[in-house]
Amino acid sequence: AYTVTYQSDHNGNVTVTNEMKNRSKVYAVKNWLPLPKAGTTVRLELKYKATNGTWKSFPTAAYVTLNGEKDTAPSKPYYEYEEWKAVWEDIPEVMPDSLLVNGKTQYTVTESQPAGYVLESNVEGTHQGYPEFTLNNVKSGAFTVQKQWIGVPTEQQQNVVVGLWRTTGEIGDAQSQKVLNANGTQRTATLTKENGWTQKFTGLPETDAQNKPY
Numbered sequence: 001a002y003t004v005t006y007q008s009d010h011n012g013n014v015t016v017t018n019e020m021k022n023r024s025k026v027y028a029v030k031n032w033l034p035l036p037k038a039g040t041t042v043r044l045e046l047k048y049k050a051t052n053g054t055w056k057s058f059p060t061a062a063y064v065t066l067n068g069e070k071d072t073a074p075s076k077p078y079y080e081y082e083e084w085k086a087v088w089e090d091i092p093e094v095m096p097d098s099l100l101v102n103g104k105t106q107y108t109v110t111e112s113q114p115a116g117y118v119l120e121s122n123v124e125g126t127h128q129g130y131p132e133f134t135l136n137n138v139k140s141g142a143f144t145v146q147k148q149w150i151g152v153p154t155e156q157q158q159n160v161v162v163g164l165w166r167t168t169g170e171i172g173d174a175q176s177q178k179v180l181n182a183n184g185t186q187r188t189a190t191l192t193k194e195n196g197w198t199q200k201f202t203g204l205p206e207t208d209a210q211n212k213p214y
Helices: none
Strands: 002-008 014-020 023-033 042-049 055-066 078-082 085-092 107-111 117-127 130-146 160-163 188-191 198-205
Touching (some): 023 117, 042 085, 055 078, 055 085, 107 117, 117 198, 130 188
Parallel strands (some): 023 130
Antiparallel strands (some): 002 014, 023 085, 078 085, 130 198
């Protein structure tokens, strides 16, 4: 929905302005485990869900770069309002070509991955009645897997596909869970004679959001 205003000048020219009604806000919180070194920055972006189900950038991308310092004189309605916290103000409740839930556009916050860290989780909640996304970054690690053949003739050794799991407890316990790709499928690797029956998984969180090691 739009609010329409008309303004004419002394030459009789009329300017028609359409402005989206009903404005909203979105908040984001950046958590680090452990805290990064001084000078670290991370760029967040506000996106909305289009009618085709994909997350879409604004016509002018709505970026906020966090550096751990409050913006005292922001030049845009989206900025770092507290240390490692962002807000996007004066955004439309309804964006054109967006997927509506309860009559409102759905928003999310994404980030550009900072070096040495990985996004462990992105949790949606609320702050002062508005959506708030908490992005938890932990140190990035790696895990190497190797297949050993014992008593199996070489000609019978075939390619092996392995799936990656993780837990903060004991291997195989109720807390064990698949490690997923961005598309929701399990991370896997194929072990072959050509790669020495060895593969390395990288970009893995070393801990969960509560700092418990995997």
